[in-house]
Amino acid sequence: MNKYIKTAIMSAFGRTNGGVAYLLPGLAIKAVTLVPLMYLWRAAMSSGAEVGMSLEQMLAYTYASALLADMLFVRTAASGWLSEGVLLKLYGRPMPVLGQLAAQTAGGWLPALLLFSLPMAAAAPLLGVSLVPASPLFPASLLLCISLGFAVDFLFACLSIRLRSMNWLIDRMRVAVAAVLSGTVIPIRLLPFGLSEAMKYQPFASLGGAPLSIFAGAADAAETIALQLAWNAILWPLAMLAWKKSQEGMVSYGG
Amino acid sequence: MADNNINSNSNGNGNGNINSNSNSSNSNNNINSNGDSSSNNRIWKALRLAWRAIARVFGLLAISAKMDLAWLLRDTKYAALGICGDVVNNAATVSGVFLIASRFDGIGGMSADETLLMMAYSTMVTGIFTLFGAGNNIHVSRIIGRGQLEHLLVQPLPLGVQLATSGFAPFTGGSNLIAGAALLAVAAGRLGLRITLPWLAALAAYLLATMAIIVARSYLVSSAAFYAPAAAEEISSDAIEGTWILSTFPLSGMPRFVQIPLLTIMPEGLMAWFPSLCLLGRPPLGMAAYYPMAFALLASLAANLVFRKGLDHYARKGSNRYVPHGFRR
Numbered sequence: 340m341n342k343y344i345k346t347a348i349m350s351a352f353g354r355t356n357g358g359v360a361y362l363l364p365g366l367a368i369k370a371v372t373l374v375p376l377m378y379l380w381r382a383a384m385s386s387g388a389e390v391g392m393s394l395e396q397m398l399a400y401t402y403a404s405a406l407l408a409d410m411l412f413v414r415t416a417a418s419g420w421l422s423e424g425v426l427l428k429l430y431g432r433p434m435p436v437l438g439q440l441a442a443q444t445a446g447g448w449l450p451a452l453l454l455f456s457l458p459m460a461a462a463a464p465l466l467g468v469s470l471v472p473a474s475p476l477f478p479a480s481l482l483l484c485i486s487l488g489f490a491v492d493f494l495f496a497c498l499s500i501r502l503r504s505m506n507w508l509i510d511r512m513r514v515a516v517a518a519v520l521s522g523t524v525i526p527i528r529l530l531p532f533g534l535s536e537a538m539k540y541q542p543f544a545s546l547g548g549a550p551l552s553i554f555a556g557a558a559d560a561a562e563t564i565a566l567q568l569a570w571n572a573i574l575w576p577l578a579m580l581a582w583k584k585s586q587e588g589m590v591s592y593g594g
Numbered sequence: 595m596a597d598n599n600i601n602s603n604s605n606g607n608g609n610g611n612i613n614s615n616s617n618s619s620n621s622n623n624n625i626n627s628n629g630d631s632s633s634n635n636r637i638w639k640a641l642r643l644a645w646r647a648i649a650r651v652f653g654l655l656a657i658s659a660k661m662d663l664a665w666l667l668r669d670t671k672y673a674a675l676g677i678c679g680d681v682v683n684n685a686a687t688v689s690g691v692f693l694i695a696s697r698f699d700g701i702g703g704m705s706a707d708e709t710l711l712m713m714a715y716s717t718m719v720t721g722i723f724t725l726f727g728a729g730n731n732i733h734v735s736r737i738i739g740r741g742q743l744e745h746l747l748v749q750p751l752p753l754g755v756q757l758a759t760s761g762f763a764p765f766t767g768g769s770n771l772i773a774g775a776a777l778l779a780v781a782a783g784r785l786g787l788r789i790t791l792p793w794l795a796a797l798a799a800y801l802l803a804t805m806a807i808i809v810a811r812s813y814l815v816s817s818a819a820f821y822a823p824a825a826a827e828e829i830s831s832d833a834i835e836g837t838w839i840l841s842t843f844p845l846s847g848m849p850r851f852v853q854i855p856l857l858t859i860m861p862e863g864l865m866a867w868f869p870s871l872c873l874l875g876r877p878p879l880g881m882a883a884y885y886p887m888a889f890a891l892l893a894s895l896a897a898n899l900v901f902r903k904g905l906d907h908y909a910r911k912g913s914n915r916y917v918p919h920g921f922r923r
Contacts, residue, residue: 361825368836371860375843375852382702382847383694390697505672508679515686524839525690531697 342434343442350446359454366455373405373459377466390529392557395469397526400555402468404523404547406456410481411523411547413488414510415444417496437582441489473556476564480550483567487545490574491517497581500588522548526557545570651759654751658762662728666765677769684720684770688713691842702847704871707784709844712870714777716842719804719865721771723834729761732809733834735816739827741915743908785874793873800869803890807861808834810893813901820904823915841865846878853879857889864889 355362380397384390392400404411416425417440429436463470472478495513499506518524520543527548528535538544545567552558666673695701695709704712723732730736734757737743746756778797782789815833818826840862845853856863857879864886868878877883 364829364832365836368832372837372840375840375845375848375856378848378852379694379701379843382844383698385702385847386698386700388698502672502675505675508676512679512682515683519686519690525694529694529697531693534693 343438346434346439346442347446347449350443351449354447354450359450362450362454366451369405369408369451369455370459373402376401376405377468392526392529392555396473396555396557398468399470400526400551400557402459402463402466403470403554404551406459406470407481407547407550408523409448409451410485411488411550412514412517412521413444413485413492414514415440415489415492415496417492417499437493440493444489472554474553474560476560477550477554480553480560480564480567483564483571484546484550487542487567487571487574490571490578491542491546493578493582494574497578497585500585517543517546520544521546522551526552528552528557540566542570542574651755654755654759655762658729658759659764662763662765662767673766677766680720680724680767681769681773684717684773687720687839688716688842691844695844701844704844704846707781708870708874711778711781711785711787711874712844712866713842714774714781715800715870715873716774716866717770717777718774718801719808721768721774722801722805723808724767724769725762725764725771726758726767726805727761728763728767731757731761732812733816733830734813735819735826735828735830738816738819738904738908738913739823739915741823741913743913787874797873800872800886803886804865804869806890807864807886807893810890810897811861814893814897817897817900817904820908823913837862838865841867843867846871850879857881857885861889861893 377398380401381394384394384397429439432439460470495509499509502509520538520541522544523546527539527544530538545563549558549563549567553560553563691701692706692709692713695704695706700706701709727733737746746753749756781787787793811833812830816826816830818829837860840856840860843862845856845863845867853863857868868881869886871878872883872886877885882888
């Protein structure tokens, strides 16, 4: 376990190798995006339409989504490993490749958690947002979300191995599709035209939107966690199988 | 090195320098002794040079288009995937706000159909961006940061002309522009807008202003890559994609302290919201309808100044990331 912790710490420091100042523009963009988004919800919900969520729930959902963004939508270095030379590093070390990826990814979350999430969480009461989870099952749901996120990421990594030079495009499409289907931007239950019922059973809905709904008290926690468990049970074996079949097909030229 | 080809002259060898001067017509000045004829000659000469410059720009765009077509034909599967990727990516970005507007029957005084018009405008902007920016020529910090500027500076063409024409991809990059135009037609139909020639001219002017702001902001921040090539290599992505989701937010109904910064410091409100309301005939916040054009002009001037300063620094110091063929160090 120690070697994974060391890898995570190395990854965390790796993010700040160029100086903490270089992280600030990205964090500032996060903060600047969050404020108008909160007001967008205020403007939208002022219409009085009945959507099954109160304004307070909506603001808590949006705020928590920004604070936990990296964990709600897992992206490992595997997304760009064919062109960035990550492949050689991973196979050159005496550790399982997937374990390294997981440790690196988790370590990479730390700077943003410390520099953005922590201060913003402290400022939440000033903005009228309550960050007290509505259900004690929220941490369990978050863990299942992270676990499923890794499985989905590995599946996309296998797709990028299959399609070789298209990893940038695949990553871009994944981010776009997941933003809509996972409910991290718009809660699934708010989707119009009857989409909410149909969408809540697809695998992306068990990612970010699931723990956020439980956090805000906008979903049945037991049913949501059962769905998350089911998708983890389905996608992890698939990811491992795809991984096993894909390793021989890797080609890397970058660095 | 940086100054080598920016204003270089050609001696009529057909290599197509935009600022090239030909000496062939100088002798005509001696034949015409009266002032009017001399003046006419100068006008004709200027027109001829302008025409040659325009023809050369179109020629360069045609070369980029040909290379784009070659990619589509030789690697059709991946090119088609790229086109799909562009469409899916944009659809995912703009659909979120439209779905909210539909669910809540509008946002902050904008109806769902007006929001659709705004999303159509945003899609067209994305389309124009991919149509003319396929070669990192708008994400210019990547070119500078990777030490690839040298490759442009050794070409017998002004840097600006190369950057303006090298990313033209009409066959693989135009899908969002077509999708945006179709969406715009649907939204206009639902809103009962009368599409007249002046309205289309206004649409073109707003699209041009929006693109100018995007390019100016990208070049402004990308100038940092002249000084810190590795750290600032992706800074244009932060400036363009990092804040793009904000540009799809209808700012109607938000307080002034949110709206004003988004129309000045971070002009995301000028990417779709402000122009869309102008096209609907109600410029927001009591501001003039030409505000985006004025902002675009100021932003372009600022970007020009800062970029040239960075280029001067680069000409003196070079890039520590340059290696042959442009791979990153």
